[in-house]
Amino acid sequence: MFRIRFHGRGGQGMKTASRILGTAFFLEGYEVQDAPRYGAERRGAPIFAYIRADRKPINERGIIAGPDLVVVADDSLVPLPAAGVLQGIREPTVILLKSCESGATWRQRLNIKNPIVTLPETGEAEDSAELRYIGAACAGAAAGVLGIISRESLAQAIQEELGRLGEAVLAKNRANALASFDAIKKSAAVNVTEGGSIPAQPYKRPAWIDLPFEDARISAPVIHAGLTSVEVRTGLWRTMAPVIDYSLCRGCWWVCSTFCPDGVISVRDNQPVIDYDHCKGCLVCVAQCPSHAIAAVPEKEEQARKKAVAGEAS
Amino acid sequence: MSRRLLTGNGSAAWGARLARVDYIPAFPITPQTEIIETIAEWIDRGKMTGRMVTMESEHAMITAAGAASATGVRVFSATSSQGLLYAMEMIYSVAGWRTPLVLVNVSRGISAPITLEPDHNDVLAARDSGFLQIHCSTCQEVLDTTLMAYRLAEDERVRLPVIVNQDGFYLSFTREPVEIPDSRPAAEFVGDYNPENMGFRASSPSSQAVAVLGAGAYSYFRYETHLAAREALSVYEEVAREYRERFGRYHPIVETYRTEDAEYAFVMMDSFATKAKDGVDRLRESGVKIGLVRPRLLRPFPEEQLCRALAGMKGAAVIDQNLSMGKGGVLYTEIASALYGQNEAAPLLASFIGGLGGRDISAEEFYEIAATLQKAVKHNRAPRPRLLYTVEELRAMRKLQAIAHVERHGSKPGE
Amino acid sequence: MAGKTIRRLQELPSTHLLGTGTPMCAGCGGLEILHEIYDILGPKTVFTNAAGCMSLLSVYPYTPFRGSWLYTAMASAPAAAQGIRDALDILLEKKRIPPGDDLQVITLTGDGSAYGMGLSATSAAMDRNLDFIYLCYDNEGYGNTGQQYSSATPHAALTATSRTSHGYPGYKKDLFSIWAAHRPAYVATVIGAEPLDLAQKVEALQELQGPRLLIGLAPCPTGWGFDPSLTVKIGRLAVETGIWPLKEYRDDRTVHTRIVRHRKPVEEYLQLQDRFRHLFEPERNNREIALIQARIDQYWSKAIDADT
The missing domain is CATH 3.30.70.20 (Alpha-Beta Plaits)
Structure with missing residues (x-):
């Protein structure tokens, strides 16, 4: 099963990206799960979406803990613990970054050995009107890295997901996605390998605890102070x-x-x-x-x- | 201490008065209204010092009740049936706020079809809310329990709201001799309300009932509420014993009647259970070793006490005055869950649904239930759940259906 | 009460009391109103909050308030204000708290609650002459769930539940008049882009007792579709085009606090927002624009007559 996670900021179209790639997988004959993860935070805040794709029906659900491919629309998210970009990555996990810097630079900076592919930025982050096209570009690049999605399926998926937005928006997204797809196909020589399931034997035992009883002075949902929100950066x-x-x-x-x-x-x-x-x-x-x-x-x-x-x- | 004739509603009002409640947000609904009318009159005449506000709905009433309690005053309120359901969002909320208010529910069947008569589907809808539930079978119990409920709710080990339940009509409008404690010992028993670290003060800001992000925090708060409700079992026992010492009346977690050597038991809640006591007496006279087991606390659910009460019995008939659509009796289900997996052989359980919408349960029906139970034990086979409903009742129903022209579109009832 | 102290823009507070780090969207017009108001009301306050965007102001363990807060539910935040006000009065009366521990009680809801589900609770709080302040941040839709239309949504606006090229067919409910019809102590409209007008209204209502209610138009970059940097510009245009009249009701009388002599055409306001873009693209819908303009003109011709 392929497990793919998209990271971006609210407003960068990560839900769209996951839907485009999910549909593309589907058009290639895969069983698919795709979902955005909604938090309470808003435009600009780190968010993520994810996809599972397999040749068999998928029983696994929920957040992807161990991704095979991580797509990051905004490289400023990588160092943020709150964004959880690197959470659960394994040695073969491929990281696809939208960044001006090279994969080697990032590997060194993060002190990891994972294959890192970068997709050059084109200044979208500075132009909020362009923000909404990042998603399609990321989906295109991800399709390119995966190597199992055809150009035609990608184009068809974009048509299905964005057709309602009108021809102009559709064309722009299609162009962006296909350009990313081609660029990655040409440059990247990485393999995204499908991860397996967690075996039943041996396994890591969950460290369950008997929740201790604590009276309401402690255990009521009450904040006993003012101004604590300043701790949120x-x-x-x-x-x-x-x-x-x-x-x-x-x-x-x-x-x-x-x-x-x-x-x-x-x-x-x-x-x-x-x-x-x-x-x-x-x-x-x-x-x-x-x-x-x-x-x-x-x-x-x-x-x-x-x-x-x-x-x-x- | 004085003994006089008092309705269940009067008893509830006396409970609030003796608990010296500060605040009573109210909204009228039959058969509860008499409680708030009584309190309003006392306040108007200066016999009671609390402040009462009539809100525009039960949803608002429970919101105001929870908010006032969260601000640090002692709160009383009362409702019934549709009102409890209308308030349900806030019933769950204020329990999560951990506000120790006391709410008297006067049980009445739920719409549709609408009725004024009692059964327990209203209060059972709040079963999983975090409110503790104490079910009363006499007017005296209503008064005593209301007082005890404040001690239980406000105990630092618990701090949860409590519903004191009484049946509409059968208790609410029925006068019985009730001993009213004097105000001073009652006040001493209940004590002053200490809101601990809960409140809104200029000198100590707090944000209450805030949202959470993440299942870890949510699970923690929810499970702690559950643990606090479990603590309430032992706290209740302390409170009940102290009440006995002061006032001479003991209201246990589970009342047992003539169960010492019993082979069989009726299991029932609320006021219809006193009818079962009569049934027990008559059956004992005819040689049937039967008793009554009556849980007063439904939440927290007293598994241990119930298992102990039923231990060694051959059979128990659970008579539910409620109906979980597509399942059956709620108390029956809960008793079965308590008995299953016990080391000792559990008694055979038989389920009866009776008293829906205030439908009476006759003496003969108790005898027939006992007979059915004995037969089932003899053949070691639980009977099918039985609705207490007679041929005459169905015949009367058919007459109503004829007037309602239910056959107009081709189908005739009963054919 | 302190009396009026803010007469000029220069006298507006420049240090702020509401905490930073809230999860409101960047450029939130509602948060702008709240922080301007909080600067004046200060920390001796307790907010009762209804379900809406601002439910998330306090998320365990973070709160931006120096004072207190209680989250309730969508329908009954004013009822919680009643419970707290009464409880504080009882505590004061019985001398269980010192007078200095008293608080002003403020209900904070969005338009979804104020115009809809919570209207009955608000009406009843006014019936009971509850001594409280109510602030509705009105972003003209159910913003927290993704901007579906509410009864505060203006005519022709696209929302998540009125996506077709006609937009929302209804008209924005006149909550100001509904509230004022209860004859409470004070009702006013405000907007974050007019901070002096807002500050003066908040100071005015602090001198009164009883129900005092504010509706603040909250330009919403996310829900209305505009760049967050335009929040104030759009807010100001709402006033300058006359689509958001600034006014107050007290002593049985409504007065407009800002009468724009030469109102700008409403299209200047509309065309900056994605939710009205269909009125201009692919072709101009002159009929609808004229209709919206006519309703504004009609409002003002009546309003000026009534004021004078």
Whole structure:
């Protein structure tokens, strides 16, 4: 059975990707399961979807613990523990990354030996209108890596999944998917191997515990404090970062601070300061700043710049 | 202490009054309404200090009850049948909030078809909610149990809401002699409400009943609620003993009547069980060694006490005043689950459905049930579940159907 | 009460009380309203919340509130406000808590609850003259489940349950008037994009007692289909085109707090949102656009007469 997991951010079309690939498998005569995993988190937050495909009926269900192929639409998710991109990977698990950097670089960075295939980025993350096409490109690349899905099945699957969106959207998705499919076919020499089932003998015994009785002072669903949400680093959702040019900031009536939906801009020493741990990158501040002192910068560039500044400092 | 004639509803109101409840969100429904009317009058006349608010529905009523309890006051409320069902979303919710309020349910059959008469499908719909359930068979029990329910609910080892159940009409509107404890010893028994770390205060913020992400957290909260409900068995026993010491009346987890040497038993809940006691007395006179086993606590479910009560018996007839569609009697199913897998040979179980929509159970029917049970034991073969329903009842039903012209479209009933 | 302190934009709070790290979408117009309001109401508050997007503000063990919160259910958040208000009054009366531990009780729901399932509970809370504040963040659909239409959905909007090229055939329910018909202490409409108007209304309602209700239009990037950076722009256009009148009801009288002399054509507001794109593409639907415009014009011609 093939077990494939798609990782991306809300809004990048991972559900679409899993459906396209699922349909393509189906058209190739496979039994298929595909499903998105909905969490409570929203656009920009890490999400995933998954597919199982087999020649026999599939009894396994739920989240894929041990994937054969992991597809990542946004390489900024890889280092995030919350995204769980590398969860359950085995030695032969193939990782398909949308990234400007090479597989070798990533292998070194992550200190893993897995085959890593990269699909060059084309700047979609910076253009929210392009975001919705990432899914199809990922599905195309995944089909290419798998090597068992024909170009025709892929095109047909896209037609079935996206046909209702109109010819223009369909064409754009089809072109993206097929281009990724061809590019990967040409470059990648990896094999995705089907994983087996977990054997009944020997097996790892679950470490069950008798849940101890705890009275309601402890075991009621109550948070006995305020403001604990600051421990959630929603800054990880960001693909674009607002950056203040203090030479242009006129210290108005703090438009940015008032309008920021998340309240992450405070005013200190008469200057607005952005809390990047929590800024989700909506860019309302960029759009509203009366003196145009806030620019939208791709998160990656901003990360690199900060790293460089930190390097200089040390 | 005074002894006077009191209805079940009056007894419930007295229970709330003696427990010195702070807050009573209310909504009228037959046959419960008299409880809130009584309390309203007491408050108006200054005999009771609580605050009562009539809400716009039972759903809102239980929401307000849970919210007030979560804020840290002692809460009482009452409902019945359709009202309990309308509130059901919040019945489950406030149990999950771990709010120790007490709700008196006056059992009444569930629609459709709608009826005002009692059976237990209403309260059993709340069986899995996290509310503890105590079922009463006399007006005295209603009063005593309401007081004890606060001790049980508010015990730090439990902290769960409790439903005190009484049958509509058979108790709610029926006067019986009831001993009313004096207010001071009652107050001493119940004690002041200590909300522990629960509440909303400017000085100590809390977010209650929050969502969870992930099955690990969900399982933890749900299972802890279950464990707390299990703790309630031993806590209840403590409370019941203390009540006996103070007031001389003992209401055990499972009441047994003439079971010491019994070979057979009726198993029943709520007020119809006193009819079974009469049946037991008459059958004993005719030489049948039979007794009555009556669980007062349905949640937590007292497996051990029930198994002990039925141990060594040849047969037990479970008479359910409820019906799980497509399955049968709920108590029968639960008793069977308790007995199955015990080391000792379990008694043969026979299932009877009786008292639906307040349908009476006659003395002769108890005798016939006993006879059926004895025959079944003799042949070592459980009888098919039996609805207590007579030829005359069906004949009367046919008359109604004739008036309703049910044959108009070609099919005639009974053919 | 403190009395009016915010007269100018410059006097709006620039440090914020609501915690960061919530799971609301980037650019959420509802969260913008909430954080602006919370800056003024502060932590001596307890929120009773109904099912909706903001159910997820407090997810164990995280809460953005400095004060308190109780999650209830979709239909009965105002009933929980009743329970808490009454319980606090009892505790104060019986001196079981010091006066300083008192809280303002605020019900927080989306439009799905406010306009629909929770309307009966709200109506009854007003009947009982409950001393509470109600904030409805109105994103014009069942947002938390993926933007199906609710009775707050505007005419012609595409939603997950009105996907055809005509959009939602009904018209947005006039909740302001329904609420005001109960003659509560205060009703107002607000929007995050007009923070001064919002702040002044919140300050005004703090001086009153009884039911005080706010409906905040919450531009929703996810549900309405626009780039999250446009939340404020769209909010402001909602006011400037007159489709979201800012007004308040008190003392038996409704007054518009912002009368735009030269209203912008509504299409400026509509065309920025995917949910109305079908009115412009593939070809302009002049009839529908004119219909929407006419209803706005009609509203304002009546409103200005009534105000003056």
